[in-house]
Amino acid sequence: MRFIDVFAGCGGLSLGLLKAGCQGVAAIEKNPMAFETLRHNLIDGQRYRFDWPAWLPKEAMSCEQLLNEHREKLESLSGSIDIMVGGPPCQGFSLAGRRNPSDPRNKMAEQYLQLVKIIRPKFIVIENVSGFDSKFSESKRTASDEDAYFKQSYADYISKELEGFGYSVSRGKLNCADFGVPQNRHRYFIICTKKTSDENLFRKLVSYGAHFRKLKKLNSKVHVSVHDAIADLEVANKKLIESVDSPVRGFSEIEYQLPDIIPPYLKLMRDDHVGAPNSLRLPNHKFDTIKQFIKIRQASEPGKSLSKESRDRLGLKKHAITVLCKELPAPTITTLPDDIVHYSEPRILTARETARIQSFPDWFEFTGKYTTGGTARKLECPRYTQIGNAVPPLLSEAIGLVLLNQALSEETTLNVAEK
Structure with missing residues (x-):
């Protein structure tokens, strides 16, 4: 299973997927400090190495820069990427912040959607803060905020767009502590598959928590302290x-x-x-x-x-x-x-x-x-x-294992149907 990590930070999502047995292809992160930590450990690391495309510079770049400068080459990846993950910067959605609809960082999720349209991965995972699914306050909207997605939560907007691309979308909030992370970290996830499926992949992930902790030889009934x-x-x-x-x-x-x-x-x-x-x-x-x-x-x-x-x-x-x-x-x-x-x-x-x-x-x-x-x-x-912004690698490893199991299940179903 080959993956691309967008808005990758220092590599929390990438590390978990690599530990689950997936192969990294590219990681997009615009901050040079965070990208260097990611490159040092995972892209050119001693334990892991990405199968990095020759045409893509191994350097920090924004999603916008990637789309503007490498769109034609990106199209060559279409159909060869199994998983696209990313946590677009979330300060504009955070309940701890000012929840400003005009925050330019909110627009980065739209660039992520453009990438999805070009690459067409089999699975998509988007991680964000809990406030990602909360509607913006009418009192905080300005005259310029007339876009449809400001009349709903940003998670609603993105989910509808992905459904329009032909993906089955499941989503919700989870606590990272349920996956062995010693931290009550509540985050919102959108998980999608290209296959039309009655299965709710987000629910499948949540129900996998106790088994994953057992797999890691952690107590499945008590959170790690x-x-x-x-x-x-x-x-x-x-x-x-x-x-x-x-x-x-x-x-x-x-x-x-x-x-x-x-x-x-x-x-x-x-x-x-x-x-x-x-x-x-x-x-x-x-x-x-x-x-x-x-x-x-x-x-x-x-x-x-x-x-x-x-x-x-x-x-x-x-x-x-x-x-x-x-x-x-x-x-x-x-x-x-x-x-x-x-x-x-x-x-x-x-x-x-x-x-x-x-x-x-x-x-x-x-x-x-x-x-x-x-x-x-x-x-x-x-x-x-870098550390505070990351997705906990233990959680992302669980996500990788759930998606690997799902891919095997879909492949088996396809083989049976062909016979």
Whole structure:
């Protein structure tokens, strides 16, 4: 099963599909930082390599650029791609944001639809935030927002377009924790097949969760906890060494040691990796910041976002900050590292800890700077942002296995019908 990943980010969807046994062909990502992480690990990686077309430059590019500069060559891929996946940028839909119908990032989903028309993959998977299926507020519409899709949810609009292309469409929300990811991350999926089918592929995916966890030797009845995911990365009783995996010096990291007892989730994350993972750099918090984190831990209920009353009392300007509950999955990992406080240490999480909670294995190396700020935030995609934006690879592996099973089922049905 050959796939193309559009709006690929650092490669969460691609990694899961590769682990499921699919073959990567191309990945489109316009941010150079995110694309370099993807290229380093998966396109030209040691464990995986894409069957990259000779005519396509191995470089960051937008979907628009791909369509404008390579449309003729793209047509040569028509009929040879089994799966097209992609999570168009979602800030315009996010319930946590301003839900601006005029946000130009909303238009990127339309470019995705253009690609579908050219390539005609057998299966399509679109991932987005929960708000993708919520209608825009009438009060936030402007005079220019008269397009039909603003009178419905964007998910409705895209689904109708795909049905018009001849696809059977199934869709809905799921929780990534149901697939072994130690995080209550609710996301909206649209899954399509070219075959006219009564089968609801989205429902098939959701019902596959418990079996997938068993397959991965995880408890099928209890979600993976934060402690299961990052206990071996705690600072307590560890030797600290200089962190040297980015150009900025003056930071420390733990000298990694594999614990004597390796729980099932950690075994999955180690994935036969030898030695320390990268991105272990610890934050250099000021003394006042550490004191504030201690106060936040005292004022909060672990696992629940700090109340407005407590935020006001502590003088916090942030809208949301959560202290992790070690026995439960994390809340949604975002692109802002200071949204979450460690369950037992007065600090934010390291990039590797967020990667573990997103289910990236330890051999997967994140490249580039760790964070950014100010005006650069709109242009750059540092490690924390790459990780926060990704689709958890464990979930995307489950998607790949469901689509592989579906393809086999359709092929068997076709062979029987021909006989």
